[in-house]
Amino acid sequence: WLDRKSGDIFVYGGLKLNGKVCGDLHTLSSESFHWTVHQNSLKACAGHIVFCFADEVFFYGGGLDLCYLTEKNELVSVRSASSEILEPRSYMTASIWKNQAAIIIFGGRSQNGSLFDDVWRLELFSAKEEQKRDQLAAKWHKLKTPDSLGYCPSARERHATVILNDEMFLFGGIGIGGASGLAPPNALEILDLNTGAWQLRDTAGEQPASLPGILAHPIGSSAICLVEATGEGIFNDL
Secondary structure, three states: OEOOOOOOEEEEEEEOOOOOEEEEEEEEOOOOOOEEEEOOOOOOOOOOEEEEEOOEEEEEEOOEEEEEEOOOOOEEEOEEOOOOOOOOEEOOEEEEEHHHOEEEEEOOEEOOOOEOOOEEEEEEEEOOOOOOHHHEEEEEEEEOOOHHHOOOOOOOEOOEEEEEOOEEEEEOOEEOOEOOOOOOOOEEEEEEOOOOEEEEEEOOOOOOOOOOOOEEEEEOOOEEEEEOEEOOEEOOOO
């Protein structure tokens, strides 16, 4: 993630080449391009998500409860203020819904290996009794897809999502049957965040292959940047 104050880039956790899960925290200076390894006792994690919200950096999944990173590089848990809470998971996605100041989480893999197709909305706010950042609370809400519309994307992990305006675009991933057949060719799976309804939208041009490990990022309000990667082969398509 990018530190807005310093302009430096932080990298935390992940899988090493030997398959070991690590809790290393690295910083890349935006001025000198020098990497620094921080001595810390952060929990090892992989398949987690990171997002910046209200000037804080949050983590969830891959073995982590919802938490944020302090200036001392310590993780502080965020308490839940709702009865609903999503099941622990990894390799899901989190996208910021700017219009509603919320984070949308989709899919992922459970601790026993099963896959999810659910959508959750996360809201973060300061607890009323203490207006301090270490008193942040989380409100979870599961989005329900109207049954009358009929379409719902397949459960998956290692996919990508981006939100443009009030729609979430879903790309790639790997499902129960692998990476193929998650969506029809030349079609995008799109969620209307206001209604909770999924739809398929036809596309033109050369569409990226549906692969696990794909990355996506919104550019402005209309463009999406895509990079593909998979365990069976590595691509640098853009």
